[in-house]
Amino acid sequence: MQAWRFLELKFIVGVVCLGSIIVLALFGGLVAGHDPNEQNLLFALEPPFGPEGGYLLGTDHLGRDLLARMTSGARVSLAIAGSVVVLSGVVGVLVGALSGYLSGTRDILIQKVVETFWAFPPILLAIAILAFFGPSLTNVIIALTIQRWIPYCRIARAQALMLRSREYISAAKIMGGGTVWVLRHHILPNLLASAIIIGTFTMATAILAESSLSFLGLGVPPSVPTWGGMLAEGRSYITRAWWLAVLPGLGIFLTVLGLNLLGDWMRDQLDPKAALNLS
Amino acid sequence: MLRHIAGRVLGAVPVVLLVALGIFALVRLAPGDAASTLAAEDATEADLARMRAQWGLDQPVLVQFFYFLTNLARLDFGTSYRYHAPVTELIGQRLPATIELAVIALLIAAAIAVPLGVATALRKGSWLDGLGSLVAVLGVSAPSFWIGILLVLFVSGYLNLLPSSGRIPLDVPLREMTGFVLIDSLLQGQVGVFRQGLEHILLPATTLAFGMIGIIARISRSAVIDVGQEEFVVTAVAKGLKRREVVRNHLLPNATVPIITIIGLELGTLISGSIVVEVVFSWPGLGSLLYSAVTSRDIPLTTGIVISYTFIFISLNVLVDLVYVLIDPRLRVGRA
Numbered sequence: 001m002q003a004w005r006f007l008e009l010k011f012i013v014g015v016v017c018l019g020s021i022i023v024l025a026l027f028g029g030l031v032a033g034h035d036p037n038e039q040n041l042l043f044a045l046e047p048p049f050g051p052e053g054g055y056l057l058g059t060d061h062l063g064r065d066l067l068a069r070m071t072s073g074a075r076v077s078l079a080i081a082g083s084v085v086v087l088s089g090v091v092g093v094l095v096g097a098l099s100g101y102l103s104g105t106r107d108i109l110i111q112k113v114v115e116t117f118w119a120f121p122p123i124l125l126a127i128a129i130l131a132f133f134g135p136s137l138t139n140v141i142i143a144l145t146i147q148r149w150i151p152y153c154r155i156a157r158a159q160a161l162m163l164r165s166r167e168y169i170s171a172a173k174i175m176g177g178g179t180v181w182v183l184r185h186h187i188l189p190n191l192l193a194s195a196i197i198i199g200t201f202t203m204a205t206a207i208l209a210e211s212s213l214s215f216l217g218l219g220v221p222p223s224v225p226t227w228g229g230m231l232a233e234g235r236s237y238i239t240r241a242w243w244l245a246v247l248p249g250l251g252i253f254l255t256v257l258g259l260n261l262l263g264d265w266m267r268d269q270l271d272p273k274a275a276l277n278l279s
Numbered sequence: 280m281l282r283h284i285a286g287r288v289l290g291a292v293p294v295v296l297l298v299a300l301g302i303f304a305l306v307r308l309a310p311g312d313a314a315s316t317l318a319a320e321d322a323t324e325a326d327l328a329r330m331r332a333q334w335g336l337d338q339p340v341l342v343q344f345f346y347f348l349t350n351l352a353r354l355d356f357g358t359s360y361r362y363h364a365p366v367t368e369l370i371g372q373r374l375p376a377t378i379e380l381a382v383i384a385l386l387i388a389a390a391i392a393v394p395l396g397v398a399t400a401l402r403k404g405s406w407l408d409g410l411g412s413l414v415a416v417l418g419v420s421a422p423s424f425w426i427g428i429l430l431v432l433f434v435s436g437y438l439n440l441l442p443s444s445g446r447i448p449l450d451v452p453l454r455e456m457t458g459f460v461l462i463d464s465l466l467q468g469q470v471g472v473f474r475q476g477l478e479h480i481l482l483p484a485t486t487l488a489f490g491m492i493g494i495i496a497r498i499s500r501s502a503v504i505d506v507g508q509e510e511f512v513v514t515a516v517a518k519g520l521k522r523r524e525v526v527r528n529h530l531l532p533n534a535t536v537p538i539i540t541i542i543g544l545e546l547g548t549l550i551s552g553s554i555v556v557e558v559v560f561s562w563p564g565l566g567s568l569l570y571s572a573v574t575s576r577d578i579p580l581t582t583g584i585v586i587s588y589t590f591i592f593i594s595l596n597v598l599v600d601l602v603y604v605l606i607d608p609r610l611r612v613g614r615a
Contacts (some may be wrong), residue, residue: 116297122548123555123591126303128585131573132309208422212555215424216570231428235559238428239436249425257420264416 010265018258021074021251028071031056036068036225058243060234064225066243070251073227076220077255080137081206084144085199086254091145092152093195097187098158099153101179107157118150123209130218137220148202155194160187193270200263204256211252227251236250282599291597298589303347335447356583361575366583370570374587375458376446377557377564381549383461383480384487389542392492394498396585397534401526403504411496416603418493422550427486427559434482444561447472483560491545495538502537506530536607542601548593561582 033054040063048058048066059065099110117125126143133139159183163169172182213219214228222229227248234244322330331337338346349355356366361403399411435443445462447453453472454462461480464472506512507530515525557566572580 046301063403111296112293115294116301118412119294119593119596120589123552124585124588127569127573128305128581131576131581132305134310155613183343198615204420211422212424215422215555215557217574228422228424231425235428238432245425245428245432249422249428252425253421256422257416260416260420 010095012259012260014258014265016258017254018262021078021255021258024071024251025074025078027069028074032065032068032071033067034065036049036072037064037223038068039063040145045237047222047241048243057247058148058241060230060244061237061241067246069225069230070096070226070227070247071278073230073248073251074255076224076226077207077210077252080140080144080210081203083141084148084206084210085203087141088145088149088202089152089195089199091146092149093156095149096153096156097160097183098179099190100157101164101183101187103161103164109155114150114153117147120147122147123212126209126213127218129215130213135213135218140210140213140219143213144206148206148231151198151202152195155215156191159191161189163187173274197263197270198265202257204263207252207255283604285596287600291593295590295593298593299348299351300344302582302586302589303344306578307343308461309578312325312409327346341498347405352587357579358585359572359577359580361572361577361580366580369580370565370583372458373563373565373568376460377453377550377553377566379459379461380480380483380487380553380557380562381546383484384491384549384553385542385546387484388488388491388495388545389490393494395492396538397503397531398494398565400503400507401501411500415493415497421489423486423490424555424559426489427483427556430482431559442483443482444480446563447475451475456603459514463615483556486559487549487556490552491549495541495545498541499538500536502534503530505537506533509533539606540599540603543595543602546595546599550588550595 040059042063043055044061044063046055046059049056050058055065055067057070059066061071095110099107103174105115125146129143129146130139146227155259169182169186172186204249209229210219211226211231214226215232217229219226219228230248231245234241234248238245280399283406336343351597355369359363359366362369374577380456394431395411395414399408427575431443434440435546442448451472452471453460453463453466456466460476461473463471464476512525512529515529516522520528553562554566554569561567565587569581569584569588571577572584
């Protein structure tokens with residue numbers, strides 16, 4: 001009973017956190033009424049709910065509307081992380097399923113490549129790629145995908161290895177099913193559930209990494225406001241304007257927390273025994 | 280035993296080579312080569328060609344990769360554009376600060392997380408257990424640079440308790456011996472400097488530790504729970520030993536192996552995770568050096584730092600594997 005309640009709590013808090021960010025991304029711009037890059041130095045460093053200028057979440061050091069900038073940050077983070085999740089999911093599941101299904105020498109070769117990508121410390125490879133190729137939206141997505149397909153690949157490979165000796169797979173092969181056909185009809189559908197769970201956690205780490213890169217000035221170009229970029233810019237003013245330090249970080253935190261809780265919840269749903277053991 | 284160690288070390292060689300190839304490919308594929316980046320504004324095509332010939336950039340790719348590998352083996356990463364000094368020397372100067380930060384962060388994280396994990400495992404399902412998993416999920420969800428900025432705002436800004444940047448005040452005389460402020464100050468008997476060093480490292484190390492506490496606590500918890508289900512624990516309980524004795528003599532010693540492994544693996548993550556934290560706290564380590572190399576488009580320095588971080592990361596992983604064998608007698612017998 002207690003475990004059940006704890007599970008429900010995870011789900012509710014997760015939905016509230018993530019939901020509030022999605023609402024911000026969709027409708028924040030309507031409420032803000034200012035362009036995210038519109039400067040008004042008369043209203044610089046205005047606190048949230050301040051009496052002047054009608055800035056709901058206050059302004060930054062250039063008098064730009066924080067609500068409008070937070071909205072842009074939410075959109076950028078969700079769009080980049082979403083693309084990374086889909087892209088790495090497709091690549092990882094396909095490569096993993098193929099590797100496990102083929103097995104043998106080809107499997108070993110593919111796994112050596114996987115091991116190489118995994119040998120780089122997290123975030124460092126992304127920093128290196130953006131440092132050498134220059135920051136842009138496409139490069140950020142590539143840089144974040146380059147290591148994130150591996151967890152999908154590992155799980156997909158393990159499951160494909162297990163599935164390939166099942167009787168219905170052998171039957172499909174005997175009836176003349178080619179590699180692509182068997183993968184498409186018998187292996188991939190079985191991998192969907194775990195891919196969705198990994199995807200949720202991957203999205204969480206992608207958002208953290210994207211904001212770190214933006215913080216270092218390696219994210220999307222500075223004309224597009226991001227949460228990480230806002231924190232980097234506002235850093236020199238935080239003792240005079242706490243909201244510049246608190247709000248963008250809160251955006252990142254709520255999104256990642258929501259995703260982690262929902263991922264946990266989904267995993268527990270699929271494996272109730274693990275939920276009760278809480279291990 | 281020796282064979283196992285040799286096998287593990289040799290097993291890393293192909294990965295190291297592939298990683299070197301990967302970094303070489305990154306540098307090669309990047310738009311604009313070193314000659315066009317470095318050349319003076321008014322350089323002619325002939326000047327560029329001469330520079331390329333001088334650095335071997337006009338050679339076939341395979342030959343260039345060979346040069347790259349030989350330079351790598353000699354730890355020669357060239358000269359930094361920005362600092363006009365050998366990259367290896369610059370990295371050597373900054374590395375101790377990063378290691379010092381990572382070790383202190385790891386100590387803080389382990390000191391909090393291991394007892395928390397053990398306590399939550401022993402009281403599974405209690406409010407303490409719930410609190411533990413809450414701490415874990417909060418810790419992995421908050422971006423480290425945000426935690427750092429908040430700590431700077433409250434602890435340094437509002438409360439004025441601890442310094443928010445650097446390793447020691449610039450006017451403090453400390454002769455460099457090992458490069459580690461905390462060790463050098465003690466060796467020279469400068470207790471005041473040691474204290475200042477501690478004050479400076481506390482905020483960045485806590486920031487870095489924050490994200491790891493949850494992970495280490497979770498692993499410690501499940502390690503203790505796993506061992507608790509083993510038959511020898513059941514036997515110990517059946518023998519009539521007190522709960523405290525079972526925990527101290529049977530449970531905890533056997534749970535140390537997985538706990539030490541995860542702590543060791545976290546050390547690598549820590550070193551790369553410290554990049555952002557070093558930038559927040561102006562910590563003069565490898566991470567802030569990488570940041571300045573990247574922002575000033577210093578290609579040799581960036582390449583050198585990326586290689587160093589990666590090789591430290593790989594070596595730590597191999598080392599943790601070996602420690603794992605050393606402390607777990609079952610693995611030792613199995614492999615001999």
